[in-house]
Amino acid sequence: MQKQKQTPGRQGPGVAFVLFSTICFSIEPIAAKVAYRGGATVMTTLTLRYFLAAVTFWLLTLAGGCPFRLPRRQLLAVVALSLGTQTPTVLALFEAFRYIPAGMAILFLYFYPTVVTILAFFFLKEPFTWQKALALLLTLAGCAVILGQPVKTLDPRGVILSLTAAFTYAIFLVGSTRLLASIETPVYNACVSTILALAVGGLALTSRQLNLFFSSQALVAIGVLGIVSTVLAMAALMRGVKEIGASRAAIISTFEPVATAVLGFLVLGESLTSWQMIGGAAVLAGVFLQRRT
Structure with missing residues (x-):
């Protein structure tokens, strides 16, 4: 199969799609907190979120007239990739939250752009330039500043689960x-x-963690997770990946902690420190490098 050439004219829209997806993803932790406060369990929230997203995606597919029947080989590849990488990513990350602070788990998760860049170099033949290397350093440093917490005694189970999520998500991309x-x-x-x-719904049922008794506030939050943080986020991210490649998309996605910090400040009244602003500036510099290449 011939590799699609990424022309400069196509890179701008691709970067914009990925940036938009990061903003949609950044709403996820805020909406999840609202859902949990309203009585929804983690597994219930994830199950309803992805069922809502699946129904919406299929309606959009049918409305757009896209041929939705895949050859058996392609369908098996999608099933294997989804069950083998994306499902473990979601479960490992949420399980990591049980053992280490959420901010630290997300920080370990953001090792995935480095993994994506390495895998894309070997398997997708995407070039590894000095701009890309500098962008990785800037964005990872920025994420560390934004999400950084005092490292005391970290439960190794949480660290391993977070790094596992980073690795499986990189393979998924x-x-x-x-x-x-x-x-x-x-x-x-x-x-x-x-x-x-x-997959998540089956696990929720077998573990008896599916509980539909929650507040209307939680229902709205789950709706936001399903439509904004899944449908819009996934649609924009995959379109961006198709336009600019996996490695550049992964690096640009590190803008998510910046958007989350700003939304936390605006919506939840969380503090926004000068260090977080410096970290955000570093991430933006890395994203700008990707826009220029």
């Missing part, structure tokens, strides 16, 4: 890049979200 070369983006998103919904 690289694998998605290859599959999107022959699968329409709306169809791919519909299949992935459906598989996630069935």
Whole structure:
């Protein structure tokens, strides 16, 4: 299969798509906190989130007239990638929250752009330039400043789970890049979200953690998670990955902690320190480098 050439004219929209997806993803922790406060459990929130996303994606696919039947080989590849990487990513990260602070778990998760860049170099033949290396250093340093917490005694289980999530998510992005070369983006998103919904929902039922007794506030928050932080976020991210490649998209996605910090300040009244602003500036510098290359 011939590698799609990324022309400068296509890079601008691709960067914009990825930035938009990071803003949508940044709403996730805020909406999740609201859902939990309203009585929804973690597994209930994840199950309803992905079921809502799956239904929405399929409606959009049918409305757009996209051919949604995949050859058996492609369908098996999507199932394997979704169950083997994206599902473990979600479960490992939320499980890591039980053992280490959420900020520290997210910090370990953001090792994934480095993994994506390495995997994309070997498997997707994406170039590894000095701009990309500098952007990685800037964005990782910025994330460390924004999310950084005093490192006391960290439970190794939380560290391992967070790094596992980083590694599996990196594989998901690289694998998605290859599959999107022959699968329409709306169809791919519909299949992935459906598989996630069935996998998480099955686990919630078997573990008896599915509880539908929660407040209307939690219901609204789950709706935001399903539509904004899943449908809009995934649609924009996968379109961006298709335009600019997995490694650049992963580096630009480190803008998410910046957007989360700002939203936490505006919506939840959380503090926004000068150090976080410095970290945000470093991330923006790395993103700007990706826009220029």
